[in-house]
Amino acid sequence: MNFQSVGRHFGILLVASVLVLAAARADDAPKMLATSAAPANFTGDWQRYPRIGRGPPADPATLPPPDGKMMLKAKYRGPYEAKRAKERESDAKGEPIAAAGVDCLPYGMPEMMSAIYPLEILQTPGQVTIVAEAFSQVRRIFIGKPQPKIDEVPPGYYGHSVAHWDGTTLVVDTVGVKESVLGHSEMPHSDQMRITERLRLVTPDILHDQITVTDPVTLEQPWTFSFAYKRMPDYEMLEYVCENNHEYTDDQGVTHLRLQDNK
Amino acid sequence: MTYSKLRALGLALLGAGAVQPLFAHHSFALFDHQNRVTVSGTVVKFEWTNPHVFIQLEVPDGSATKHYTVECASPNVLTRVGWKFSDIKQGDKVSLLINPLRNGQPGGMLETATLANGRQLSDGNPPQGVFPRS
Numbered sequence: 499m500n501f502q503s504v505g506r507h508f509g510i511l512l513v514a515s516v517l518v519l520a521a522a523r524a525d526d527a528p529k530m531l532a533t534s535a536a537p538a539n540f541t542g543d544w545q546r547y548p549r550i551g552r553g554p555p556a557d558p559a560t561l562p563p564p565d566g567k568m569m570l571k572a573k574y575r576g577p578y579e580a581k582r583a584k585e586r587e588s589d590a591k592g593e594p595i596a597a598a599g600v601d602c603l604p605y606g607m608p609e610m611m612s613a614i615y616p617l618e619i620l621q622t623p624g625q626v627t628i629v630a631e632a633f634s635q636v637r638r639i640f641i642g643k644p645q646p647k648i649d650e651v652p653p654g655y656y657g658h659s660v661a662h663w664d665g666t667t668l669v670v671d672t673v674g675v676k677e678s679v680l681g682h683s684e685m686p687h688s689d690q691m692r693i694t695e696r697l698r699l700v701t702p703d704i705l706h707d708q709i710t711v712t713d714p715v716t717l718e719q720p721w722t723f724s725f726a727y728k729r730m731p732d733y734e735m736l737e738y739v740c741e742n743n744h745e746y747t748d749d750q751g752v753t754h755l756r757l758q759d760n761k
Numbered sequence: 762m763t764y765s766k767l768r769a770l771g772l773a774l775l776g777a778g779a780v781q782p783l784f785a786h787h788s789f790a791l792f793d794h795q796n797r798v799t800v801s802g803t804v805v806k807f808e809w810t811n812p813h814v815f816i817q818l819e820v821p822d823g824s825a826t827k828h829y830t831v832e833c834a835s836p837n838v839l840t841r842v843g844w845k846f847s848d849i850k851q852g853d854k855v856s857l858l859i860n861p862l863r864n865g866q867p868g869g870m871l872e873t874a875t876l877a878n879g880r881q882l883s884d885g886n887p888p889q890g891v892f893p894r895s
């Protein structure tokens with residue numbers, strides 16, 4: 499190889515390297531923006547923590563404070579307690595009353611955050627997207643956007659969520675959850691419900707979501723409870739399509755198993 | 762403490778609201794968690810689907826066969842405890858330890874599947890029956 503040939507090859511290599519570097523920078527730009535501009539980055543897969551009965555006991559320092567008490571107004575407390583008593587009675591008889599999951603409906607907010615299956619959190623500029631593996635639920639949290647008045651938000655399963663940063667804590671405000679979507683512990687709510695979440699990393703691998711529900715119609719006072727999650731470093735989220743439901747609800751609201759005979 | 766007592770304790774804790782099931786998408790009171798039976802037979806269909814995996818099984822019953830519908834956890838839970846969608850196929854001989862349906866019909870909820878080669882697959886329950894189902 500003569501000098502000219504070496505020079506030509508070097509030149510080609512240099513141009514190629516610059517092009518590759520430029521392409522890599524363009525690809526990395528959104529990720530760099532997401533991680534460098536935000537005070538914290540929750541991107542990753544997460545599972546509920548601690549998992550009772552699995553693994554070593556949790557370090558108490560990583561656990562959220564005890565949950566508050568749901569204080570329903572008298573008008574709602576009576577029917578709620580009667581319903582829960584009926585559920586216990588039906589379970590004892592082996593004839594469980596159907597919950598939303600039996601009909602393959604998503605949990606919606608805030609119960610989606612209970613994470614019966616893992617959550618995937620994707621943080622991009624101006625938005626945090628939370629995908630729940632169970633029922634393939636998706637909620638989008640818009641950072642820095644104003645929240646419309648409650649009666650301007652169309653009712654849905656996940657509501658409309660906006661957020662701002664308070665230091666390294668993401669404070670999320672959600673309104674517009676359908677009244678038919680039961681809350682945590684099946685809490686009844688009105689169209690005036692507002693959910694405030696404080697998401698923060700307690701350690702690099704433990705995330706807390708402190709949730710405060712206010713509802714001037716059904717609640718005597720705001721109700722605060724928390725979910726904690728542990729990072730799943732190598733997890734790949736799985737699909738969930740509720741296509742083959744053998745469970746069904748009869749006209750009394752009782753769940754049954756459909757026995758399939760393939761003969 | 763026996764297994765059934767541990768299960769009963771788990772149910773009692775659930776009733777008291779001390780802990781909540783992390784993986785249930787509905788009540789599993791259809792099934793008798795205090796009793797376990799083993800059904801052995803031939804797989805006629807393996808449904809690797811949500812919300813639950815099902816094993817449709819033909820079990821010898823005298824000169825005839827009886828059809829059992831066995832509910833398992835979801836593909837998601839089973840994947841996380843080591844199952845593959847191809848672990849069970851139509852025609853396989855399997856032995857299933859189940860919690861039977863409380864209404865006496867031929868069906869139940871899986872606890873452990875034993876394949877023809879002796880391999881055992883758990884339904885993903887936490888150890889020691891901390892929760893009645895997963």
